[in-house]
Amino acid sequence: xxxxxxxxxxxxxxxxxxxxxxxxxxxxxxxxxxxxxxxxxxxxxxxxxxxxxxxxxxxxxxxxxxxxxxxxxxxxxxxxxxxxxxxxxxxxxxxxxxxxxxxxxxxxxxxxxxxxxxxxxxxxxxxxxxxxxxxxxxxxxxxxxxxxxxxxxxxxxxxxxxxxxxxxxxxxxxxxxxxxxxxxxxxxxxxxxxxxxxxxxxxxxxxxxxxxxxxxxxxxxxxxxxxxxxxxxxxxxxxxxxxxxxxxxxxxxxxxxxxxxxxxxxxxxxxxxxxxxxxxxxxxxxxxxxxx
Numbered sequence: 015x016x017x018x019x020x021x022x023x024x025x026x027x028x029x030x031x032x033x034x035x036x037x038x039x040x041x042x043x044x045x046x047x048x049x050x051x052x053x054x055x056x057x058x059x060x061x062x063x064x065x066x067x068x069x070x071x072x073x074x075x076x077x078x079x080x081x082x083x084x085x086x087x088x089x090x091x092x093x094x095x096x097x098x099x100x101x102x103x104x105x106x107x108x109x110x111x112x113x114x115x116x117x118x119x120x121x122x123x124x125x126x127x128x129x130x131x132x133x134x135x136x137x138x139x140x141x142x143x144x145x146x147x148x149x150x151x152x153x154x155x156x157x158x159x160x161x162x163x164x165x166x167x168x169x170x171x172x173x174x175x176x177x178x179x180x181x182x183x184x185x186x187x188x189x190x191x192x193x194x195x196x197x198x199x200x201x202x203x204x205x206x207x208x209x210x211x212x213x214x215x216x217x218x219x220x221x222x223x224x225x226x227x228x229x230x231x232x233x234x235x236x237x238x239x240x241x242x243x244x245x246x247x248x249x250x251x252x253x254x255x256x257x258x259x260x261x262x263x264x265x266x267x268x269x270x271x272x273x274x275x276x277x278x279x280x281x282x283x284x285x286x287x288x289x290x291x292x293x294x295x296x297x298x299x300x301x302x303x304x305x306x
Contacts, residue, residue, distance in 0.1 A: 015034060015036070016048050016049070017031050017035055018041070018049065021051070021056050030292065030296055034300075035048070047066055048070050048071065049070065050071070052072065052073070053074065053076055054081060054261055054279065057082075060086045063092065069090075070091070070302075071092065071093045071094075071298075072092060072095070073094075073299070074096040075097050075291040075295065076097060076100075077105070077154075080206075082094055095298050097295065099154065099290075099294065100293070100294050101155070101290075103158055104281060104282050104287035105158075105202075105281040106159045106161075108280060109228055109281075112230070112256070113163075113200070116275060117251075117252070120275075143166060143167050146196045146198070147171070147200065148186075149170065151201070152178045152185075156174070156183075156200070170183050170184065171185075171186050171191075171196060172185050173192045193221040197226065199221070201213065201229040201236070202231045203231045203235055211235070211237050213240075214237040215240040215244075218249060219249075221250075223249060224248070226252040226254075227252070227253045228253075229256070230256045233258040233259045238266055238268055241271070251273060253268070254274065254277075255277070256280060257279060257281075258279065262278065
């Protein structure tokens, strides 16, 4: 059995996987691969699958499967899994870091000091204390965010298409209600046909003036041009994101927009999370091999 590591994983993973067969990171051998391990960069499209006739198992290290053609994989009898349980803490901590950075002007303050600028009067901080946070998507990550926000004594509202069973979250029935009430909104939804572009000019118009948005879900859930325009007008006081239309983005208006904190998709890239991802990959691979 050939296992192809198509993206970056913890350095210990190839050695751990060796008991199942040959392990390679040579993408030129995809046609030979029985198992392909990916993260967000590799796109397992119809064309990719057609070029991998031996492929039987795809494991996506991380949350979401929007970079895999699930229907075609199913048609070809290919198993597809992710490691969603591994990444919740890492992404939630990244979300909180961005939420703290925005109103405290961490980036602007640092950049000013590096340039020799003392911006004590220019940069006015605001607190998270007693503010209202809206969480779009209250799965594993959303609930971890809520737990941490509660420690800051924030009021937490949540929206999801299913019932939210969490003591830290007050569920609202529609997004308009969440938009109207929240000082901060975190986007933790998967990318689907229903969620693509849902944070657009119409949605932003329903939000409180001076709202701050944090996106650690998927880049295409927002319309970047509409976010940039709202930042320029001041409707949105700050936007922090770790996710993009593509990794890396080919072009984006956000790099020239004011009041942003922009990260290169680091949310799941903690040392601890990569080890947890490896543990789940080992379990999934062991189960797969036992059924062959």
